[in-house]
Amino acid sequence: MKTKEDVVEEFRKQSICEAAMRVVARKGMKDVTVQDIADEAGVAKGTIYIYFDSRDEILSRTMENATASLVDKLGAACRGCLGFRETLEKRVRTQIQHFDDNRDFFRLYLAMAEPFGERRLKQHPTYQTYLSQLQRLVRDAIARGEIREANVERLSISIASVIRDIILHRMIEREPPPLDSDVEFAVDFIMRGIAS
Amino acid sequence: MKTKEDVVEEFRKQSICEAAMRVVARKGMKDVTVQDIADEAGVAKGTIYIYFDSRDEILSRTMENATASLVDKLGAACRGCLGFRETLEKRVRTQIQHFDDNRDFFRLYLAMAEPFGERRLKQHPTYQTYLSQLQRLVRDAIARGEIREANVERLSISIASVIRDIILHRMIEREPPPLDSDVEFAVDFIMRGIAS
Amino acid sequence: MKTKEDVVEEFRKQSICEAAMRVVARKGMKDVTVQDIADEAGVAKGTIYIYFDSRDEILSRTMENATASLVDKLGAACRGCLGFRETLEKRVRTQIQHFDDNRDFFRLYLAMAEPFGERRLKQHPTYQTYLSQLQRLVRDAIARGEIREANVERLSISIASVIRDIILHRMIEREPPPLDSDVEFAVDFIMRGIAS
Amino acid sequence: MKTKEDVVEEFRKQSICEAAMRVVARKGMKDVTVQDIADEAGVAKGTIYIYFDSRDEILSRTMENATASLVDKLGAACRGCLGFRETLEKRVRTQIQHFDDNRDFFRLYLAMAEPFGERRLKQHPTYQTYLSQLQRLVRDAIARGEIREANVERLSISIASVIRDIILHRMIEREPPPLDSDVEFAVDFIMRGIAS
DNA sequence: TATGAATGAGAATTCATTCAT
DNA sequence: GATGAATGAATTCTCATTCAT
Secondary structure, three states: OOHHHHHHHHHHHHHHHHHHHHHHHHHHHHHOOOOHHHHHOOOOOOHHHHOOOHHHHHHHHHHHHHHHHHHHHHHHHHHHOOHHHHHHHHHHHHHHHHHHHHHHHHHHHHHHHOOOOOOHHHHHHHHHHHHHHHHHHHHHHHHHHOEEOOHHHHHHHHHHHHHEEEEEHHHHOOOOOOOHHHHHHHHHHHHHEEOO | OOOOOHHHHHHHHHHHHHHHHHHHHHHOHHOOOHHHHHHOOOOHHHHHHHOOOHHHHHHHHHHHHHHHHHHHHHHHHHOOOOOHHHHHHHHHHHHHHHHOOHHHHHHHHHHOOOOOOOOOHHHHHHHHHHHHHHHHHHHHHHHHOOEEOOOHHHHHHHHHHHHHHHHHHHHHOOOOOOOOOOHHHHHHHHHOOOOO | OOOOHHHHHHHHHHHHHHHHHHHHHHOHHOOOOOOHHHHOOOOHHHHHHHHHHHHHHHHHHHHHHHHHHHHHHHHHHHOOOOHHHHHHHHHHHHHHHHHHHOOOHHHHHHHHOOOOOOOOOHHHHHHHHHHHHHHHHHHHHOOOOEEOOOOOOHHHHHHHHHHHHHHHHHOOOOOOHHHHHHHHHHHHHHHOOOOO | OOHHHHHHHHHHHHHHHHHHHHHHEEEEEEEEOOOHHHHHHHOOHHHHHHHHOOOOHHHHHHHHHHHHHHHHHHHHHOOOOHHHHHHHHHHHEEEEEEEEOOHHHHHHHHHHOOOOOOOOHHOOOOOOOHHHHHHHHHHHHHHHOEEEOOOHHHHHHHHHHHHHHHHHHHHHOOOOOOOHHHHHHHHHHHHHOOEE
């Protein structure tokens, strides 16, 4: 059972992670100092070390929190969707929207993706959760005959990569195309490929 | 005309970049120090600064060299290819092979992609070259009716992202599938999407 | 109102400046490293940077402190003096005494004077204060007819230079003449020149 | 007897010193690198070390040359002067003129004057020569009754300091007063002091 | 002799982490 | 628990000096 102390501790950790996210978004992961995070969180630097063992642990935990929230949102969004295409469209839209709304987090998300960094997204537990979710959808869709038979992992990776890079380019573009347009493009690309 | 000095200088720069690549591969871009590079290259730290103005310039130049060599290889590989599909297949195969052979470079390639890092692949001149090459192919293929009409940039981004992430996963996997299998998968995914 | 923190901070800065002064006295301004100052102050190098932004700021601040204290002392010494000659004598005596007592500071004072160095005494705010003080005295004395009419700035410069160089030679001499003797000489030289 | 080699060596040293003077004038003494001097002299860095043992030796030798030339000029200028006042005026004029014409050298001269630097003007042989010259003049003038009895060294120091600081201020001023005006001021100050 | 590439000790500065209050 | 001053290892970059050619 959770004691009051546990709750307080959890709350503190959460605050610090939220602060970390805002700072990472502003300065990029490698330029964030522990002092930056402490300032943003409104606590002393020493306090940080009561709740986390190291700078790395803060960032890692921050990622987890952030990704988990996206994963939840995606799960919720697709409850009630019928076919794979509908589900996919919902997910793509939700994910693009999420990042359009949280550019901060996207910088973190990408920083995480630094694939051979100490903390690699690809091997990061919450990225795994994201990928598992997708793999389950793919597997089911194959079973239902909506998707052709192929390596489930490769399919999921590919789907994820297309969505991610389209979002990335939206971020870079000064005036990205309307949401609908990119959602449609992504779903089309994923479903039908490029062949005419 | 190149004097002997120019040749020597070029050779030195090349050696240092090669050393840099190996070290980046080992430690990740952000953790590489100038001393690491010097040690790997077997020269003194000061020597590095004879040939490069700053740590950043070394890394930047290293990227350029590495990417340029891949772009050349891809260009050469597709000379004589007839349709888009054949070209794509050739490119995918060449690219996967290249990274299977140069795991070091792949880490660098990915480090470059750190999208909001100081040196962003997306904005890096040689990445642009890579993308332009792809865009030209796509545009021509659309003109020939081999690819359906769609935003050329989005198409290219998506194609590139699929290839990249498949390679990335090959790198992570202890025993990646045979080359042919991934080439076939990628080409299929890109051409036909996932629909059955 | 000053909080306790402000007081502590001020005290630390003062300690570091005092350490800096001793080290400059020993090694000369250009050869002083931040490490030297830290060692002399008995703190870690990093600590220095809590209180000062850069090596230059330490040295600059050290100068200011030191010169300001001399300027104050000179101002105080001459309160109540009647004619210019009396004032001059008081100032010369006070200044020579001050440097006889603070040989450390004299080296700093001279290092400051390095005229084309990054921090030039001639342009340094506290040197300007010193010179202004002198100029005011000269101007008043001219108005009272105690000093002949002449360019006030040139007069002040010349007076200052004579005092300074006599002190400088006292510093170099193993056994300088008694204080009174040099005071008398300087005042005489300034008032009557060398003519018989 | 001087062999041809000696002459060549002397010539090389001279060239390097002249280059050094120009560079010191431009960048200030502490910012001059051996490479700067080599570039200015049009020789390789290594060549410098054939003729000088260290950076310090170059600078020291440069000072000596430069000061010696001033001392010679002053000696020559006063040949044939009759009284002390005439001699003094000639010297002051010559010295101001010399520095007006050689601002480069003045920066060097001042850099030398850094009194407790490794190479102190005050103890530097050629500065001693300059001072001795002045002391001889003063002593003779006292003997002839043109100057009042006083410590010869102190008198010389004071005279030198006044001349030096007036020149220094000319250097700093954007539009210094006409030569004659400063010559007259300096001679008057030295001869009669400031009293009315 | 002349060269200039190579060296490496050392400089200023930053920042994760510790610990006395 | 909370604080933030203190620490010092680590980093980038400079430059006097050496030495093989």
